[in-house]
Amino acid sequence: MLTGAKYGKSNVRVLKVKKLTATHHVVSELRVEVLLQGEVDESYTKADNASIVPTDTIKNTIYILARDADTVEPIEQFGATLCNHFVSKYKHIYGAEAKIIQYKWERYVDPNSKEAHPHSFILRKGETREAHVTLSENKGFEIDSYIVGLGVLKSTGSAFHGYNKCEYTTLKETNDRILATDILAKWTWKGPLQLSAITELAKSGRFDEAYEGARDITIHRFAHENSASVQATMYNMGQDILNRFEEINSVHYEMPNKHYFEVNLDWFERKSDNVIYAPQSDPNGLIFCTVTRPRAKL
Numbered sequence: 001m002l003t004g005a006k007y008g009k010s011n012v013r014v015l016k017v018k019k020l021t022a023t024h025h026v027v028s029e030l031r032v033e034v035l036l037q038g039e040v041d042e043s044y045t046k047a048d049n050a051s052i053v054p055t056d057t058i059k060n061t062i063y064i065l066a067r068d069a070d071t072v073e074p075i076e077q078f079g080a081t082l083c084n085h086f087v088s089k090y091k092h093i094y095g096a097e098a099k100i101i102q103y104k105w106e107r108y109v110d111p112n113s114k115e116a117h118p119h120s121f122i123l124r125k126g127e128t129r130e131a132h133v134t135l136s137e138n139k140g141f142e143i144d145s146y147i148v149g150l151g152v153l154k155s156t157g158s159a160f161h162g163y164n165k166c167e168y169t170t171l172k173e174t175n176d177r178i179l180a181t182d183i184l185a186k187w188t189w190k191g192p193l194q195l196s197a198i199t200e201l202a203k204s205g206r207f208d209e210a211y212e213g214a215r216d217i218t219i220h221r222f223a224h225e226n227s228a229s230v231q232a233t234m235y236n237m238g239q240d241i242l243n244r245f246e247e248i249n250s251v252h253y254e255m256p257n258k259h260y261f262e263v264n265l266d267w268f269e270r271k272s273d274n275v276i277y278a279p280q281s282d283p284n285g286l287i288f289c290t291v292t293r294p295r296a297k298l
């Protein structure tokens with residue numbers, strides 16, 4: 001018995017150049033995945049391909065809708081446009097998911113003239129903005145927005161003590177350590193949403209405000225808080241985002257605790273005073289947290 005089925009195209013890479021003038025451009029580089037659900041069971045159970053919208057068609061559609069749209073930003077809106085297309089066009093498709101990764105090409109600003117260059121961009125490598133949009137025909141849209149791969153390090157202002165100790169514990173308590181991580185932050189929009197509400201959020205700049213706001217809050221809390229642990233700091237970040245954005249229902253963080261061990265230089269008659277550390281490639285701590293807005297009392 002078939003108990004689950006979805007399919008689509010993954011890793012569709014597309015660069016859209018929005019031409020404000022012949023030389024003044026906006027670029028958006030995306031990696032897109034679209035998966036479909038619907039009355040497709042017989043393609044699995046009876047080798048009947050009649051219901052399959054080929055994944056090649058899905059790929060072509062991503063290019064065509066990117067061409068037809070005025071802009072593919074914010075990616076939350078483009079994801080909704082994609083999902084809406086597949087569910088509206090094909091009667092037997094009743095669900096769609098779009099996962100979009102946006103690479104961070106930032107406009108080059110000349111350091112001397114302070115002028116923003118009209119068509120030259122610099123990549124903020126390693127960090128991406130992402131959106132996961134799902135549409136189910138009879139419910140509406142659900143949207144998760146993400147920051148992925150935001151690398152941060154602080155060289156003091158982080159402690160870790162008072163933890164559980166047993167006969168297997170060797171970790172020393174510390175009031176001063178390196179705290180370094182690659183942050184994944186996800187925020188879930190209150191839903192389900194209709195397409196018109198998503199268009200309104202996009203038009204009013206709310207998806208971008210939430211992205212910039214979540215990023216600022218995360219970095220600000222990381223920098224300014226005297227951290228008791230990764231756990232306590234990420235929880236506070238989540239609360240800060242919920243306090244700032246009433247349209248967001250929950251915030252989820254994932255952070256590797258990237259360890260830096262102090263090198264003991266006593267042998268060489270040098271002080272060990274938190275100056276020389278050896279970055280550890282592995283293992284790393286891995287810490288998750290989801291903070292959800294309490295349900296309003298009826």
Ligand code: AZA
Pocket residue numbers: 160171228229230231257285
């Ligand atoms: N959280 C931290 O912030 N640091 C740690 C942990 C932990 O759970 N475990 N070892 N070091």
